[in-house]
Amino acid sequence: MKVAAPAIRWTPWRFVTAFGAVSLLSDVVYEGGRSVIGPYLATLGASAALVGLVTGVGEAFALAGRLGTGPLADRTQAYWRLVLIGYLLTLVAVPALGLTSALWLAALLFVAERAGKAIRGPARDVMLSHAASAVGRGKGFAVHEALDQAGAVAGPLLVAAVLAATAQRYRAAFLTLAVPAVAVLLLLLWLRAGVPDPRRFEPGPEPGAAPAPPGARLPRVFWTYLAFTVLTTAGYATFGVLSFHLATRHVVPVAVVPVVYAGAMGVDALAALASGWLYDRAGFRALASVPVLTALIPLAAFTRTPATAVAGVLAWGAVLGIQESTMRAAIADIVPAARRGTAYGIFAAGLGGATLVGGLLTGALYDYSITALIITVAGIQAVALALFVTTVRPAARLVRPA
Secondary structure (H helix, E strand, O other): OOOOOOOOOOOHHHHHHHHHHHHHHHHHHHHHHHOOHHHHHHHOOOOHHHHHHHHHHHHHHHHHOHHHHHHHHHHHOOHHHHHHHHHHHHHHHHHHHHHOOOHHHHHHHHHHHHHHHHHHHHHHHHHHHHHHOOOOHHHHHHHHHHHHHHHHHHHHHHHHHHHHHOOOOHHHHHHHOHHHHHHHHHHHHHHHHHOOOHHHHOOOOOOOOOOOOOOOOOOHHHHHHHHHHHHHHHOOOOHHHHHHHHHHOOOOOHHHHHHHHHHHHHHHHHHHHHHHHHHHHHHHHHHOHHHHHHHHHHHHHOOOOHHHHHHHHHHHHHHHHHHHOHHHHHHHHHOOHHHHHHHHHHHHHHHHHHHHHHHHHHHHHHHHOHHHHHHHHHHHHHHHHHHHHHHHHHHHOOOOOO
């Protein structure tokens, strides 16, 4: 005789906001470290091209690594276990950056931190997609992203304060981030106890049912959407390259770089909320702004005029906000629940490969010619916009999985 599982006492909104609090604190940790990784690696002897390589490889691990962890989440349905392992790796690696002065080890720790994101990412997104189904995909992912970015603002500001108070001692800044790291782990354990199975938020097959067959196909629109995403990201600079420019060209003082990053994270949060609200009303049309904004970023960010360069970094933050909220929410609307972990993994893998290309491309072109960088990125985004208008948007209107 089948015994019914206990009902979830938490509401979907409570789960979304609680997971947002987890992301808020974890962002204090890893975005605080990420905000100064470019200048920090530069102090250890890295060139712009090497910074682009390290940050590009790191982001590739964070995203392309999900090609394996996404199907693993679908197959095992061990969502919480993957989430806990992924967060633990990240929360150890960032403070450890304060314990080394070797360039190779600092680069390895940065990549390890990003690998933790790969482990937890698909499982976290699947759990959020179930809760967001009850409140609106766009709004659910947007609120989570906004809370996430509150931490992304606080982390760089904390790092900036420590750098200012310690005469730019990166060691002290990284070690300070160990405090919020402990808080993240405690909050995660509490959240898992409150909602052991978030799948019950979304109507559908009974949790515990057999997972989708490994050979089940993903919708064709998913692949065209992935192609669009890859193109937009292939011309998207990493913040490591942007911060390298700000610091080495003396556009702003080094201590101000994390403050600029914090401002970009604030714009990220606002862009997530705005695009999420628009997505729930206008659908895929809300994503047309991504290639346009991406094309404008290098035109502004790589100048030597502080106000213009900062405006370019803020535009970078706006694109990041849309990528990390609305573009993720769209996956849940075009892929059935049983294949969602795999879809998130493949989507992130494509995003990761494109991020590696973007880091290498913008870093190498920056060393060669900023003008060539601007022209190349604009051309890539023109192709992405054409693909979106002619293929992605028309196909997406026809697909709304149950």
